[in-house]
Amino acid sequence: MSIQKQAFEKLYRDHYNKVNRLCLGYVNGNAALAQDLLQEVFIKVWQHWDSFEGKAQRSTWLYRIAVNTCLQQLRSDNKYKATSLETIKKEVVVEQSVQKEEMYQQLYACINRLNKENQTILLLELEGLPQSEIAAIIGIKHNALRTRLNRIKSQLTKCVNNENI
Amino acid sequence: MKTFEELQNSWQQKEQKINESFLKGITRRIQNVKAKKKITMIVLAITMAILFGYFLWVGIYAPPLFTVGLILMMSVLTIRIVLEWRSMNLLNRIPLDHSYHDHHQSMKVYYNSRLRIHQVITPFLLLIYWIGFVLLLPTLKENLTSFWFTYVWISSIPIAIAMVVFIRYHIKKERKTLEQLEKELSRP
Numbered sequence: 256m257s258i259q260k261q262a263f264e265k266l267y268r269d270h271y272n273k274v275n276r277l278c279l280g281y282v283n284g285n286a287a288l289a290q291d292l293l294q295e296v297f298i299k300v301w302q303h304w305d306s307f308e309g310k311a312q313r314s315t316w317l318y319r320i321a322v323n324t325c326l327q328q329l330r331s332d333n334k335y336k337a338t339s340l341e342t343i344k345k346e347v348v349v350e351q352s353v354q355k356e357e358m359y360q361q362l363y364a365c366i367n368r369l370n371k372e373n374q375t376i377l378l379l380e381l382e383g384l385p386q387s388e389i390a391a392i393i394g395i396k397h398n399a400l401r402t403r404l405n406r407i408k409s410q411l412t413k414c415v416n417n418e419n420i
Numbered sequence: 421m422k423t424f425e426e427l428q429n430s431w432q433q434k435e436q437k438i439n440e441s442f443l444k445g446i447t448r449r450i451q452n453v454k455a456k457k458k459i460t461m462i463v464l465a466i467t468m469a470i471l472f473g474y475f476l477w478v479g480i481y482a483p484p485l486f487t488v489g490l491i492l493m494m495s496v497l498t499i500r501i502v503l504e505w506r507s508m509n510l511l512n513r514i515p516l517d518h519s520y521h522d523h524h525q526s527m528k529v530y531y532n533s534r535l536r537i538h539q540v541i542t543p544f545l546l547l548i549y550w551i552g553f554v555l556l557l558p559t560l561k562e563n564l565t566s567f568w569f570t571y572v573w574i575s576s577i578p579i580a581i582a583m584v585v586f587i588r589y590h591i592k593k594e595r596k597t598l599e600q601l602e603k604e605l606s607r608p
Contacts, residue, residue, distance in 0.1 A: 264443055271438045276431065286436075294442055298453070299516055301446060306517055320516045323523040330527075330600050358422075358430060371604035375520060381431040394519025408424045416421050 259304060266317065267297055273382055274321050280378040281325050281335075281371075284363040288335060295328055296321045311391060318384070318392045322375050329371075358415075365414035369407065376400065377407050460508075464501055471497060482559060489555030496549040503537055528601050535594040542587055550580065 274296055278289035299320050307316050329335045366374055372393070379389045390400040471494045479490040510533070514526045553576060561569050 267443060268438055272435045275436055276434060279434075290439070293439075297442070298446065298449060301450060302453075303516055306515065316517050319519060319523075322520050323516045323518070326520070326524075326604070327527070330597050355430065359434065362427065362431070370606065372520065381428050383428065383432060392519060394521030412422065412424050412427065415427060 263301055263304065266300070266313065270314070270317055274317070276382065277318075277321055277378050278325055280363065280366050280374060280381075281329060283367055284359060292325050292328055292335075296324045299324045312388070314384075315388050315391050318379065318388075322392060326371055326375075361415050362411075365411055368414065369410070373403070373407050376404060377411060380404060380408070461505075464505060467501060468498060485555050486559035489552040489559075492548050492552030492555065496545045496552065500542070500545060503541065507534060507537065524601060524604065528598065531594050531598050531601065535591065535598065538587055538590045538594060542590075546583055546587070 275293050278292035282288040387397055390397045479487045
């Protein structure tokens with residue numbers, strides 16, 4: 256197996272769940288659509304492997320590809336546009352308790368109320384990425400991100416706790 | 421009352437079994453993507469060769485009006501093929517590993533260029549195409565039976581309608597994507 260293939264497989268396994276959660280956030284928690292997005296992301300990662308110049312971290316590079324690929328797919332492919340909470344509710348998630356799953360549905364619904372840029376910022380923050388890395392992925396200044404993030408986090412918690420936002 | 425940190429904690433606990441079969445099939449999938457691109461290029465090259473061959477076969481010894489008409493129609497088709505190929509390359513060249521804002525900007529430029537093609541260049545090309553077709557008619561009338569001549573010009577009507585519908589569909593599609601791009605940054 257080539258060194259590139261080995262490195263790719265490691266990146267895939269290390270970031271599988273992180274990228275999957277990002278994709279889930281964009282498609283309202285629809286697991287099948289998120290899986291399609293995830294596969295599209297990793298195909299692009301493989302195709303653009305040589306474009307990594309080492310200026311940023313490999314994870315920043317990966318997240319940039321993931322965000323841009325997911326959003327481009329959402330814009331251009333109609334199958335992602337019809338995502339609604341109704342379609343997700345039909346999916347059976349065995350591993351999660353009902354209560355937890357309800358909380359995720361509420362989270363997805365609240366995330367979906369934001370515009371795509373704020374959704375991206377929030378999804379990356381939920382993953383626990385450092386703010387400097389989120390700023391580099393989005394392409395805004397760190398200070399601007401910090402202010403915006405406070406507002407988005409407060410919006411999300413109010414929404415999840417069923418307060419008016 | 422859940423805090424953001426609690427939500428974050430729950431979020432990070434949502435894990436799924438890694439899809440290992442994807443890793444096994446990725447090389448084949450990438451080869452398929454490359455093969456599709458190659459096939460597109462081959463189809464385009466064959467189309468151009470057929471057009472050129474047809475011109476050499478029919479156009480050179482035909483009356484000047486017919487030759488001019490044929491040249492106009494073929495040039496339009498060639499320009500349209502080249503434009504589509506260029507557009508496809510342009511999209512593939514947009515770097516995916518740039519920041520979201522830079523990528524968003526590049527996509528806006530790309531979709532605006534697509535809109536310009538559909539709104540300005542394609543209608544102009546279609547006009548030239550139909551002028552070319554009209555120039556063919558006198559020669560066709562002389563050389564075809566009245567049945568086939570009637571068939572040719574009547575069948576051109578649905579083709580013209582289909583072309584207009586095609587342009588309208590693409591204008592609508594690119595406009596919608598541009599609106600979506602605007603929304604991504606503007607909605608609260």
